[in-house]
Amino acid sequence: MPGRRGWMEHGDFLRRAQQGDQAAVTQLVETYQRSVFGVCYRMLGDAKEAEDATQEALVKAITNLHAYDVQRPFKPWVLRIASNECIDRIRRRKDTVSLDGMGDDGAWEWKAGDSPNPEALVLREEQHAAVRQMLDSLNPTDRMIVTLFYWEDLPYAEIEAVTGLTTSAIKSRLFRARRTMAEHLTQEEAHV
Amino acid sequence: MSDETEDSVVRRTDEATMHDEAWWVRLVDGALTDEERRAWQAHLVHCSDCRREWAMVSAVEEALLSAPAPPRLSPDFTIVTTQRILQRQRRRRLLSALVGTLIVVAITAVILRYLGAAYVAIESTVSAVLAARQMLFRSLMHTLVGLMVSWRAVLPFVAGLTLLVYLIVMPNGLMVTAALLWLSRRRRDAGLMEVNHA
Numbered sequence: 001m002p003g004r005r006g007w008m009e010h011g012d013f014l015r016r017a018q019q020g021d022q023a024a025v026t027q028l029v030e031t032y033q034r035s036v037f038g039v040c041y042r043m044l045g046d047a048k049e050a051e052d053a054t055q056e057a058l059v060k061a062i063t064n065l066h067a068y069d070v071q072r073p074f075k076p077w078v079l080r081i082a083s084n085e086c087i088d089r090i091r092r093r094k095d096t097v098s099l100d101g102m103g104d105d106g107a108w109e110w111k112a113g114d115s116p117n118p119e120a121l122v123l124r125e126e127q128h129a130a131v132r133q134m135l136d137s138l139n140p141t142d143r144m145i146v147t148l149f150y151w152e153d154l155p156y157a158e159i160e161a162v163t164g165l166t167t168s169a170i171k172s173r174l175f176r177a178r179r180t181m182a183e184h185l186t187q188e189e190a191h192v
Numbered sequence: 193m194s195d196e197t198e199d200s201v202v203r204r205t206d207e208a209t210m211h212d213e214a215w216w217v218r219l220v221d222g223a224l225t226d227e228e229r230r231a232w233q234a235h236l237v238h239c240s241d242c243r244r245e246w247a248m249v250s251a252v253e254e255a256l257l258s259a260p261a262p263p264r265l266s267p268d269f270t271i272v273t274t275q276r277i278l279q280r281q282r283r284r285r286l287l288s289a290l291v292g293t294l295i296v297v298a299i300t301a302v303i304l305r306y307l308g309a310a311y312v313a314i315e316s317t318v319s320a321v322l323a324a325r326q327m328l329f330r331s332l333m334h335t336l337v338g339l340m341v342s343w344r345a346v347l348p349f350v351a352g353l354t355l356l357v358y359l360i361v362m363p364n365g366l367m368v369t370a371a372l373l374w375l376s377r378r379r380r381d382a383g384l385m386e387v388n389h390a
Binding site: 020022026047124128131146171174178183 | 266
């Protein structure tokens with residue numbers, strides 16, 4: 001009996017989704033929406049825009065299943081599409097919108113039941129802001145690698161599939177990204 | 193080996209390499225051997241630059257790992273996304289069918305165009321053949337009518353010619369015919385004589 005992942009990646013199932021089977025499409029969306037949204041949110045920093053990007057990435061991935069090799073895992077495929085979507089959006093807004101406005105969408109606002117402690121909410125917002133600023137100091141590709149490595153827990157082989165880089169290049173970029181973020185963190189602490 | 197001090201390990205692992213990017217990549221990736229890790233710990237004791245950088249990198253690591261999870265997606269996200277996907281798939285299929293139909297129509301039109309041209313060419317050839325046949329038939333008919341009109345003048349010539357051909361081609365047949373006629377007359381004459389005697 002194949003596991004959920006194995007079943008999800010089964011060729012027949014993906015073929016059904018490609019042919020417009022509503023149940024198969026819904027199942028695919030439900031399975032991958034969280035991961036894709038996580039990546040888009042870390043990349044874009046804005047919950048609303050990340051949700052739009054997630055939807056667009058899933059629509060593109062599932063309507064272009066004919067171009068997908070069923071022998072390979074589906075997650076890197078969909079994350080690669082999400083990554084390209086986010087990089088396009090970052091490039092488009094680069095000249096017009098500042099990334100400093102993260103959180104204006106209310107995504108970080110306190111919600112009943114989420115965190116009853118206002119101090120915890122403040123701490124959470126500070127952590128968000130710190131991480132956001134660190135990620136903003138990176139170029140989109142390095143931001144994607146950091147996101148996939150730290151929050152999606154993808155192995156190097158799957159990060160390779162998403163980014164198209166070699167493992168050694170990924171490791172090297174990951175280290176440089178850490179160093180860049182460390183420098184940024186030091187500068188921020190010096191300002192405070 | 194048990195008496196080996198940390199200093200001796202550090203000496204064997206070139207300290208200059210610990211400032212290289214390759215070393216740091218292996219360090220943060222957890223790819224150092226036990227011996228290298230001991231050398232690294234010893235190096236940190238007296239290298240303030242590496243100590244500071246290691247602290248910074250560790251702080252980044254901690255900040256990233258302790259980052260709050262992203263917010264939740266809208267409750268209707270799955271439904272809306274599924275509907276959008278199905279709608280786009282339907283549109284794509286419709287578009288594919290339309291394009292396919294247009295291609296088939298275009299190809300059919302081209303084929304019909306060439307078939308039409310070929311049909312016209314064949315028909316003109318057939319028409320020419322039919323016209324020629326008609327002319328030939330008419331000429332033949334005129335000839336026959338002419339022969340019928342001048343039949344009297346031609347008849348002795350035709351009869352003579354036929355007799356000549358018959359004589360040349362069938363001399364034995366002529367003799368048999370003459371013999372049969374002679375025998376037939378003799379038998380008839382003999383019959384008349386018997387009737388007279390009686």
